[in-house]
Amino acid sequence: MNALVIVKNLKKYFPVKGGVFRTTIGYVKAVDGISLYIRRGECLGLVGESGCGKTTFGKTVIRLLKPTEGSIYFDVPPDVIERIEELEKRNPKDPELERLRKEYDLATYKGSRLKRLRRRMQIVYQDPSTSLNPRMLVKDIVGEPLKVFKLVDGNEVTERVLATLERVGLSEQHLYRYPHEFSGGQRQRIAIARAIILQPEFIVLDEPTSAVDVSVKAQLLKLFKSLQEDMKLTYLFISHELNIVESISDRVGVMYLGRLVELAPTRTLFKKQLHPYTEALFSAIPIPDPDAKKKRILLRGNVPSPVNPPSGCRFHPRCPYAMDICREKEPPLEEVESGHTVACWLYAKR
């Protein structure tokens, strides 16, 4: 297995302030213990409804947010990973483990090491109308990473920016313009150009097609695919649009209330969903075919608050198959078929 990114037991809590003295009275458990890996060159899709923590997860993985707990390993040799796992099992307080984590675990990075990391991992946001500085020219927006890292000098910046813009389907005439002069799709292309100009290895795509029109979605999707091929990119593709995720991802993970409930290769998952939530989610998507009549599973109620998630399996209050154990114990994420993991007591070995 050649994993580029390995995430272990990642948690990200946001404090909730309240009361007379604005003290912390609780935490929004946006990401609550997620472990997964992303293979080099693959696209991992991550789906879930708003508030499930998928965006927080993406931002924490590339360290735009500081994790509350857990480790993130990026491009670490397999033998080192093995060593770390071995040490973790044996003695979590081993000084060697601490040294290795300091060396390799992104969760411990700070300052200049973090900054160096930025060259290798990038992000594209959902809404290009807020992710581009409205007071900067396109050339400056796209060229900023080059300037920050002082990689090339003046004239060459323009050349590199132009080359990158052309790569994403824009041209020289767009260099000296403000973002508001562009359509949504073009803006997203500018944002993509900014993300790829440093030639990163890993890009988090945070709902990059949600804010654009149907006809533009397809254009962007094609662009993402061709960029991935040309630049050997690895993607974490976050979205709530299942058909988009289906068409671009190699594997897909499903999140619910800060937890990963199911993860499987795309084909497998779209053919057969094991987790009741995944099943309901997939059945809720309207299919653009008037003759495709299908059974729809309507979930009861709303997603509970991530401040006080339900006990046991977080899905149990809405689950049509809930059993006693679901209320009491959290199901482990286990592989039930080859490459298909699910966290549900219906499938878990008890």
Place this chain on the structure above:
Amino acid sequence: MDNILEVRDLVVRFYTYEGIVKAIEGVNLQLREGEVLGIIGETGSGKSVTALSILSLVPPPGRVEKGSVLFRGRDGKFIPILKLGRKELQKIRGREISIIFQEPRAALNPLYTIGDQVGEVFLVHRLKELCKDVLDEINTELEKAQGFKAKVLSFERSLYERMLRNPESKVIKLASKVPIVRRFRNRLKKAVRKHVIELLRLMEMPDPERIVDMYPHELSGGMQQRVVIAMALACNPKILIADEPTTSLDVTVQAQILDLIRRLKGKLRSSILYITHDMGVIAELCDRVAVMYAGYICEVAPVREVFREPLHPYTRGLLDSIPMPGKELKPIRGTVPNLVNPPSGCRFHPRCPYAMDICSKSVPKLREVKKDHLVACHLYDKDGERS
């Protein structure tokens, strides 16, 4: 089937600082009795503006420049909505034609309770029925009452009788402001509340007795949208306009709302004009579809035909843009045009793979090329009809 609503040659423009936005240029649309007509289109296609025009609600700086909206009233006669005076318009809005919006949170006034806001619809449109109910109640009580209580009751009765005769009555307005006397309204309030609770129950909301007294911000997005739907359906309107009502909601909640709309449609027998950008929703819900692009309607057809045999190149492009397993993705090139300076002729021609010379010169007319299947494209012009 008869048309219940006809939009004819509608032209709407917005006078902004950037220039005149030609949002809608000559839209023709028919909504039939009992059907669900979907309008699909991208940003700036004019689908929402069309919806607002039907209720004469286009906000400034927008202006309806031309065209008419005809609504077939209960007596079978067509009423020109855009020509109506303020009072007549108010009788149509919310009673005959209702609208629900994309952002339920923004559509509710944050300072009034759910009960207040839903109840308003009853007070505006069904005051007479409410008064009659209250009068019945008073009369039964009067039979048993004696002395002072009877006097109070008969005083209240006189007020309600007056309200029944003339809801605008100055006496009533005055009495509603005077302390103590004002209490006569409590009966009306109670009656409204009863109706609101019933309605909320119809919307399948849990615990409606509690929700009536809640403020909008205390509800989730899905619940808020149910409240908005409740307001729209309070008077059992002939037409419901739904302007992307599920776009801001999560998919599982969207599924609940779509399900609700589908079932209410069966119960209330309203016609629905459903606006969306989601082909999936169209496929699930609609009988017919109108495809809009940059202020024009390019195709109108029964839903199956739109998906099986789309005629307009834009409709085809739209369908090919939807990622489907085992199907090649063929996006439409270019971007949606700026409506201050829209392309000449057919507004789609700069992006159209089949564009001809004539496309940049003349605007294609919407015509029926097959039974019940209308399209506006020069590809389907009959020879000799080119102008």
Place this chain on the structure above:
Amino acid sequence: MLQTAKSTTLKKRLEPTLRELRFILSRLKENPLSIAGIAIISFYAVLAALAPVIAPPPPKWRDPYMIPRYGFIPEPKPPNEKLIFGTTEGQYDLFYGCIWGARTAFRIGLMVVLSVALIGLVIGSVSGYYGGLVDEVLMRLTDIILSFPGLILVMALVVALGPSLDTVMTGLILVGWPSYARLMRGEVLRVKSQDFVEAAKAVGCSDFRVIFRHIVPNAIYPLLVMASLDIGTIVLSAAALSFLGLGAPVGYADWGQLISLSRNWIIGTPGQPLKYWHTFIIPGLFIFTFVLGWNLLGDALRDVLDPMMRRR
């Protein structure tokens, strides 16, 4: 060759900025009130610049800001051919005072506004961007100053520092910056939550770069509008203090001070109730139109900049 390449790049680079400016100008031009505002301010700017030509000080006059006087009797003289605005109490030349007073007004208005805007900009940005303890301390400080009605605190400060024009300006600055800091902080918080700021951090920008390249340019417009609207208010406050006798010394070319001199002459002689009208009407009109000019401009600027922000 290289030179021309550079200049064309510069041209291209400036093009969008110029387009924006042209847009603002064309919007300003549409509004007659803003044209009036600009005209009034330009008029006063010319007046202030040409003061030594329009109202030359007498030869060997030590301080041109001190108004020359023609005698010492208290009763004001009406306008005549030589002294076209007449004299006010103590025979000070009203015309001279009004012309040179324009300089004083500009000095007070611009100095104070520039200072408070700058202080507010820096403190507001730092407070909003870093948050935490720095924010808490700075904001409590603004709370304290803002818990006084502005003019009254300035009055107390002026009394403590010793009444003079300089202390009036110092007082106005000390009391004025917190509202700017508050406004800027709010804007910074709003801008900070937008994705492009995080995107800037994601490409490795330093805090300094994030604040000054990304946040401040997007947060500064409301501050500019507030500043342009504030110039008039500040000139009014300074004039009020001078009127109360806490600002410019007697005889100084300051409009508020001139009105203060007219206080004993508001009611004329019996039968001629408006005999000394020129002593208060003329300097009053100067203050009023000056302030009106700035307020018109500020008002128009706000209207122009507002839809521009919404346009994005």
Place this chain on the structure above:
Amino acid sequence: MAASGLRSYIIRRLLLLVPVLLGATLLIFAVSQMFSPVERASLYVRDPKQLRNIDEIIKKYHLDDPFFIQFSHWLAEVLKGNLGWSKSVNMPVARAIVEFLPATAELVLYAAPLTIFLGIKMGVLSATHRDTPLDHATRTLAIIGWSLPSFWLGIVLLAVFYGVFGLFPPGRLSVEASIYVNSPNFIRYTKLNTIDALLNGQFWIFVDALKHLVLPVATLVIINIALLMRITRSSMLEEMSKLYVMMARAKGLDDKVVVNKHVQRNALISALTVSGLLTASLLCGVVITETVFNYHGIGYWAVHAAIQLDIPAVLGFTLFSALIFVAANLIVDIMYAYVDPRIKLG
């Protein structure tokens, strides 16, 4: 949950007052430090006779000690109600405030409701008639009112209405009225002349007092109305563009009801939040207006004290006005919390 949220909001708001008030007193005290200990001595005395032994006072109140020790002694005196001796009126500062306050209160009693009523009314009218001549006229008037120097406006009004027409004299009462008011026949219940006159059944005094009030009240209203009008207008316009307004119209509500019920309530909440500002601006306006009209209220006293460098009076007045302002803002915030259901969650 909602009620406890409101309670904790109010408690929090009250607790926040402590550092602010402490800071405000500290600021005032810091200002006083610019004077020599001898000058400062009058900050502590209740009787000018004490000033004969200045050294004793300096020692007693630790005027030569470090800043914070001095501050604590001063604060203790302030909390006891001792704000020092005002030499300009020859009485303790605290008593001077009590003496002069009723006159100012009477002025504000008429000016504030008029300003609020007219300001909101004009703002609403201007917003509902957007871009019509009415709107332009109100806005232009507001800009003019806002650009007028209050002292100059007062002078012009005085010159015209008193000088030319002899209508509304300066001061608080005419000589005859003043004699009668100070006679034992006249019971001063509230010390507000107009109200006392009515309570005593002396209508001519009421008219007399009212005559004296017309011009200062007019000045205050004209100067302050612009602020409220502009805020009401812009918040009305903002609310009117919101979706819930369109929803209300789509429900079939009359445009008038939509504006009066839905829009105004929301818009007035934003207007309410700035009425604290209005208090401040009235307090400042009072200082100038009273001086112009020779109206012996608290602002008149403060200005005369300032000119005579009567330090305890100026500082005492400043502290007092800060207290009023802070209290006004507190009331506004609490009212806001009651009116807006959303805040209760915070």
